[in-house]
Amino acid sequence: MADLIQITEPRAEAPPGGEAAREIALTAPPRTRAREPGPRPDWLRVRYQRNETFQELERLKDGLKLHTVCEEARCPNIDECWSAGTATFMLMGDRCTRRCGFCAVGNNPGALDPAEPANTAEAIRRMGVRHAVITSVNRDDLPDGGSAHFAETVRRIRDAAPDCRVELLIPDFMGSRADVERVLEAGAHVVAHNTETVPRLYKRVRPQAIYQRSLDVLSWINAWPNVMSKTGLMLGLGESDDEVEDVMWALRDVGCDILSLGQYLSPTAKHLAVDRWVHPDSFARLAEVGRAMGFTHVEAGPMVRSSYMAHRPFEA
Numbered sequence: 001m002a003d004l005i006q007i008t009e010p011r012a013e014a015p016p017g018g019e020a021a022r023e024i025a026l027t028a029p030p031r032t033r034a035r036e037p038g039p040r041p042d043w044l045r046v047r048y049q050r051n052e053t054f055q056e057l058e059r060l061k062d063g064l065k066l067h068t069v070c071e072e073a074r075c076p077n078i079d080e081c082w083s084a085g086t087a088t089f090m091l092m093g094d095r096c097t098r099r100c101g102f103c104a105v106g107n108n109p110g111a112l113d114p115a116e117p118a119n120t121a122e123a124i125r126r127m128g129v130r131h132a133v134i135t136s137v138n139r140d141d142l143p144d145g146g147s148a149h150f151a152e153t154v155r156r157i158r159d160a161a162p163d164c165r166v167e168l169l170i171p172d173f174m175g176s177r178a179d180v181e182r183v184l185e186a187g188a189h190v191v192a193h194n195t196e197t198v199p200r201l202y203k204r205v206r207p208q209a210i211y212q213r214s215l216d217v218l219s220w221i222n223a224w225p226n227v228m229s230k231t232g233l234m235l236g237l238g239e240s241d242d243e244v245e246d247v248m249w250a251l252r253d254v255g256c257d258i259l260s261l262g263q264y265l266s267p268t269a270k271h272l273a274v275d276r277w278v279h280p281d282s283f284a285r286l287a288e289v290g291r292a293m294g295f296t297h298v299e300a301g302p303m304v305r306s307s308y309m310a311h312r313p314f315e316a
Contacts, residue, residue, distance in 0.1 A: 035266050035273035043280050043302050044263070088169075088307040089120050091136040091153060092146045112142075112149055121156035124164055131311040132157060135169035140208075145171060147179035154186035165189045167230075167310050175213045177220055184224045190258070190313075192230035193217045194306055195251065198243040205237055205272065215254050222255030228296070228313070230258035232306035237264050238275040241282065248290055257296040258313055261286055262304035278302065 167190035173179035199211040290298035297313035
């Protein structure tokens with residue numbers, strides 16, 4: 001029985017022979033390496049693991065014509081998650097209407113697939129997932145930003161897998177409270193919206209987003225009964241720890257419950273450069289600070305991504 005649903009992009013073919021695992025450094029292509037502050041440190045390592053579960057999940061995803069943020073965002077945790085039977089499904093296609101400087105997802109989206117909500121629910125049912133994470137591209141081209149599509153997906157999951165906890169990672173819907181609340185009405189257990197970085201860097205990192213708008217979205221989520229709010233930030237884009245702590249206080253002011261902090265890794269030479277490697281001790285200190293601030297749960301570390309180990313806040 002899988003605990004979580006979550007996914008990323010393959011790096012290389014697995015060695016023959018079924019289950020295979022080895023530790024590898026996250027090395028960057030030569031043209032990307034110049035955009036980083038020296039060699040990647042030892043703590044930026046992942047466990048290379050491709051087993052039958054990985055292949056089964058890949059077949060299931062392809063057969064139902066689903067997308068995963070793991071692949072599209074080039075997440076470094078794909079081997080660990082897929083081999084454990086977990087993945088994060090991405091709604092509304094694999095193309096986005098925004099051009100954030102850190103994101104590997106492509107642009108120019110197409111039409112919505114009306115079968116996607118049911119297919120997503122069917123994948124979750126087949127996998128026996130206990131905690132499903134669902135995200136999406138930004139769809140500013142749609143009148144409702146895709147909020148009805150999100151809500152329908154939640155309803156389908158609740159019908160197909162009533163024992164599954166549902167976590168969503170939603171866009172800002174251009175600041176439409178009605179669209180946010182349309183999603184909330186569907187009954188997800190956790191609704192996240194990522195702040196991504198500190199306000200000083202928004203114009204460079206998230207040129208089509210607004211820091212205060214993201215805080216507003218989190219405040220609307222927090223005001224909704226029986227749902228937990230969550231957000232994530234990337235470190236290593238040029239922010240200081242003091243700026244990160246200021247954002248953390250602002251998040252607590254709007255009632256945000258769960259926080260994730262991870263190391264930014266530049267997907268390609270066309271994306272924003274990495275400003276610094278954040279030491280694991282710094283992540284541990286920020287996690288301690290966050291818990292003292294009152295966050296219900298803080299997941300912090302170099303390889304942490306917003307949906308990584310998303311079930312942990314609910315563990316006994």
